[in-house]
Amino acid sequence: MSSRTPHTQRDLQKARTRRALLDAGLALLEEQSLSSIGLREITRAVGISPAAFYRHFRDVADLGVTLVEESLGSLHTVIRAGLTERSDDGERIDHLVGAIARFVREHPEHIRFVVRERHGGVAAVRTAIGAQLDRFAQEVAEVLARDEVSRGWSQADLRMLGETYVDHMVMTASAFLEAALGEGPPEDVVAGTARRQLRLISLGRRHWTSDRALPAS
16 A cells, blocks of 8 residues: 555656646747747746656647647537537537537637647647547538438538538637637627528538439439
8 A cells, every 4th residue: 555655646746747737838828829839938837847848748749739639629529419419400509609609718728729720830730630620520420410401411421511510610619719808709799600600501401412312424
């Protein structure tokens, strides 16, 4: 028992330090891009030596990739559950917009990071964001494929639909963030616009003729 306790304490301390490094990175990212942040800036904010950083991450890009997984991973779960548990378009739309609004209110720094770095200067982070959004689009497509209105749709069109939903989610999250910063329309206007756009997508979906259903030329 005595040999187990120190090991547990070390694990807890390591986890706390790792969390502190991630939080410091997010804090610094409020004012600058990841490509402009130095490792020493992050370790100075946490109060550890630069050498200690490498016990947790390979480099700043690796820390950024971890932030991507953290930022988008929890949102995946909320969105997927809402789509799966609801079949009515109106309920789904309300859930999607509400879930995104709450996530932005609770985690504005994560959304700011993803929006900024999606086309930023760190290739590993751009790739990680792209991979997460691709997986997200596939998950959404698989859920929507179960709907009666999707019967007969090709896999390519289902994938396109999933990507449309995910692109809309990212755009809506960015708009909610701007609203929170006082740089755009207020949150209720953003929410109303997002709902109308999703209703338009839903209506178009019901009248779409998938490639599979088209006659051969």
